[in-house]
Amino acid sequence: MTQTxxxxxxxxxxxxTVLDVMIAVHxxxxxxxxxxxxxIMRDKRYYFIPEYSTDISEAWEVEERVDQLSNRQGPLxxxxxxxxxxxIVGSTFGFNLAHASAESRCKAALxxxxxx
Numbered sequence: 001m002t003q004t005x006x007x008x009x010x011x012x013x014x015x016x017t018v019l020d021v022m023i024a025v026h027x028x029x030x031x032x033x034x035x036x037x038x039x040i041m042r043d044k045r046y047y048f049i050p051e052y053s054t055d056i057s058e059a060w061e062v063e064e065r066v067d068q069l070s071n072r073q074g075p076l077x078x079x080x081x082x083x084x085x086x087x088i089v090g091s092t093f094g095f096n097l098a099h100a101s102a103e104s105r106c107k108a109a110l111x112x113x114x115x116x
Contacts (some may be wrong), residue, residue: 008116011107012088019053023106027113051083052106059102062109069113077112084108 006022007087014022021038024030028039032049039046063081069078085108086092089100100108110116
């Protein structure tokens with residue numbers, strides 16, 4: 001089980017930049033600099049945090065990361081992710097899951113990776 005200070009309720013209530021920072025820190029393990037706007041640091045340079053929760057192409061990157069992590073940690077992580085997504089979307093119907101919002105995908109990924 002992953003140790004974290006976050007609760008399930010905090011993840012489900014998070015939106016926008018707050019959710020993006022959670023994704024960067026807990027899924028991508030990026031160091032976040034507490035500047036005027038939160039930024040990630042790569043190769044001694046600062047970059048804006050991708051808009052994971054609002055841009056579907058960035059949310060797909062989050063899903064790919066969950067897939068990579070499941071290859072290391074075991075296939076149950078992928079199943080946890082799909083279960084969390086179904087709970088957030090409110091349906092197990094394939095069409096609804098395929099058309100889930102970027103925010104829903106990010107929240108499901110965080111809940112699965114953090115085992116909340």
